[in-house]
Every structure is written in C-alpha cells, then in structure tokens.
Amino acid sequence: MAGTPLEPTVLLDQYLLMLTVSKGRSNATITAYSNDLLQFIQCCPDVEHVTAGDLDRYFAGLRREGLAPATVARAMSAVRGLFLFLVDERIIDRDPTTLLPSVRRDRALPKALSETYIAGLLDSITGDDALSIRDRTLIEFLYGTGCRVSEMLGVTVGDIDFDENVIRVTGKGEKQRLVPMGSCLRKALTLHLASISSQRGARRSHAVFLNFRGAPLSRHGVNEILRRRAVQAGLTTSGLHAHSFRHSCATHMIAHGADIRVVQELLGHSSIATTQRYTSVALATLKDAYVASHPRAI
Numbered sequence: 457m458a459g460t461p462l463e464p465t466v467l468l469d470q471y472l473l474m475l476t477v478s479k480g481r482s483n484a485t486i487t488a489y490s491n492d493l494l495q496f497i498q499c500c501p502d503v504e505h506v507t508a509g510d511l512d513r514y515f516a517g518l519r520r521e522g523l524a525p526a527t528v529a530r531a532m533s534a535v536r537g538l539f540l541f542l543v544d545e546r547i548i549d550r551d552p553t554t555l556l557p558s559v560r561r562d563r564a565l566p567k568a569l570s571e572t573y574i575a576g577l578l579d580s581i582t583g584d585d586a587l588s589i590r591d592r593t594l595i596e597f598l599y600g601t602g603c604r605v606s607e608m609l610g611v612t613v614g615d616i617d618f619d620e621n622v623i624r625v626t627g628k629g630e631k632q633r634l635v636p637m638g639s640c641l642r643k644a645l646t647l648h649l650a651s652i653s654s655q656r657g658a659r660r661s662h663a664v665f666l667n668f669r670g671a672p673l674s675r676h677g678v679n680e681i682l683r684r685r686a687v688q689a690g691l692t693t694s695g696l697h698a699h700s701f702r703h704s705c706a707t708h709m710i711a712h713g714a715d716i717r718v719v720q721e722l723l724g725h726s727s728i729a730t731t732q733r734y735t736s737v738a739l740a741t742l743k744d745a746y747v748a749s750h751p752r753a754i
Contacts, residue, residue: 464497467504471541480629484606492534503538504548508555511535515556532556567695568707574599580689586651587668591681593641593648594665594673598698600641601625602705602723605675605698612662616645627724635722710735 472490475481481489499514500506518528536553543551574595581592597608607625615624621642622634637645645664652666663672673681678698686693706719720731 464501464503467542467547468493468497468538470545471538474541475537482606482628488530489534489537492531493538496531496535496538504542506539506552508552511552511556567700568704569696569700571704571708573691574701574704577686577689577691580691581685589644589648589651590665591685593644594678594681595685595701596641596644597665598701599705600638601635602702602709602719603635604702605678607724608698609663609665609673609675609678611664613649613664614662616649616664618642618646625724631724633721633724706731 468490471493472486475489476486496514497503499517500510515528515532518531523531532553536556539548539551539553542548578592578595581588581595583589594608597603598605601608601623603611603625604627607627610626611623616637617623618637621637623637624632624634626632649664665673665678667673667677675698682696682698683693686696702723706723709719709722710716716728716731716735720728723731725731
C-alpha cells in the first residue's frame with residue numbers, strides 16, 4: 457500500500473490492542489502472542505513486505521531449533537492473525553500466510569492425579585493454623601470446582617453464596633458462570649474465611665486466597681504451595697500443578713458417571729470437543745484398573 461511504512465512494533469501494538477479490546481483474548485494469550493511476534497519481527501522487520509518465502513524460512517528455522525510442534529503452531533497462529541489484521545486494515549494488499557502449511561498439533565491427553573493421591577495430599581495437611589487451613593481450602597477449591605487457577609485467584613469473598621452453595625467465577629473472555637460448592641469445599645471455605653477475618657491488619661484484599669503479607673496469591677505461589685505440601689506428604693511432585701486438579705476433577709466425575717454436558721458446563725468449556733478428551737482419560741484409567749485387578753486380564 458502507498459504511504460509511509462509503519463514501524464513493525466507499532467503494527468504489533470495495534471494488533472494486540474485489537475485482540476484485547478475486540479476479541480477479548482486473555483492476558484496469557486496476549487503475552488504469548490506478543491513474545492512470538494516480537495521474535496518474528498526481529499527476524500523479519502520489514503513486515504509490510506514479507507513474502508511467503510520469508511515465512512517458510514522463518515518457521516523452518518523454528519523447527520530446526522527443536523521447538524515443539526505446539527509452540528510452532530502457536531507462533532504460526534500469531535503471525536497469521538497479524539497479517540489478516542494488516543489486510544483488514546488495508547495496510548498491505550495481500551496475505552503472505554495463505555500458502556503456509558498447516559502444523560499438526562497433537563493434543564496430549566490431560567493427565568489427572570489419582571483419587572488416592574489427592575486424598576493423601578489433603579489428609580496430610582492436619583494443622584489448624586491459618587496457613588494449613590488456607591492450603592487445604594485451596595486444594596479443595598481446585599479439585600472441587602475444576603476451576604482454572606486464574607479463575608480461583610479471581611474469586612472474592614462476595615462471589616461465594618453460602619445460601620445457594622454456589623460460587624461465581626470469571627473465566628476466559630470475562631465470561632461468568634456459577635459452579636456448585638460441595639460439602640467438603642463449603643466446610644473448608646467456612647473455616648478459611650473465619651481464619652482470615654480474624655487476622656487483624658493483615659488483610660489488604662477481598663480475594664479469597666492471600667499470601668502471608670495479606671496480598672492476593674499468585675499462580676506461582678499456588679504451585680509452590682502444592683509442591684511443598686506434596687513433598688511434606690512424601691508424594692511425588694511429577695505432574696503436580698494447579699491445572700492438574702482441573703483435569704482430575706473432570707476425569708473423576710466422568711469416571712463416576714457424570715454426563716459430559718454437565719462437566720462441560722462446570723469447567724466452562726465453549727466446545728464439547730474439549731470436554732470429550734476426558735472421556736478418553738477416564739477410559740484409559742478404567743483399562744489400567746482392569747488390567748491391574750482382574751484375575752484374567754493378563
């Protein structure tokens with residue numbers, strides 16, 4: 457297009473702003489796309505004149521670096537989106553990404569923790585001090601609701617309805633949903649909220665889960681708590697992270713007969729296909745249990 461070429465970082469900022477404002481993309485997505493595109497414009501700074509050959513060489517270089525197919529696929533998605541935006545904004549005449557080959561993304565099955573593991577982790581936290589109560593509640597919350605860790609950390613005291621036994625959580629795209637509060641989680645939350653309300657001067661936030669300074673916990677803080685508690689319980693930390701409790705919640709519910717549509721609603725999946733992955737996990741778990749316990753399985 458005619459006119460003065462724009463700085464690539466300006467184009468990038470405009471694209472990311474569009475994703476944030478118009479598309480409602482999450483902060484995590486914006487950060488990932490920003491990193492991918494900053495790396496791209498370092499190699500191809502003349503964005504308005506990039507060719508299909510330039511793109512082929514760039515992504516071939518990423519593969520030679522040994523990046524995972526999923527990482528390359530995400531970078532391709534970010535670059536495709538950028539050039540589609542530039543065409544829509546009439547900054548360039550044609551989209552050089554149309555000839556890019558698609559990258560097959562093998563979706564690994566989500567890995568669930570065993571019911572025995574989770575019970576052992578919870579049973580190992582026996583103290584009645586504020587941190588022990590908080591950590592038990594945190595695990596009950598992750599496992600009992602199937603929430604993403606970002607959703608859990610965004611819950612405030614006002615989001616908990618003890619009369620209706622539901623919790624309001626805000627998911628991707630700022631979409632809100634109500635999740636049920638089971639008896640174990642209700643008991644844990646009651647103790648936890650009573651504990652933090654008694655800490656005079658320590659509370660600086662309405663968030664449910666706080667660190668020792670009274671500020672909201674971070675994602676890193678949650679994973680550190682889980683790792684430390686697992687070590688104290690003598691459990692492996694392999695595969696242990698906040699998101700594994702979301703996988704475990706869905707897998708265990710389906711294994712115990714929950715309807716997949718119910719699990720989809722609980723987890724806030726926009727597509728049933730995402731939830732269906734857990735049926736494969738539940739079946740694999742069932743097969744493992746059968747082989748391990750049936751006298752004529754082998």
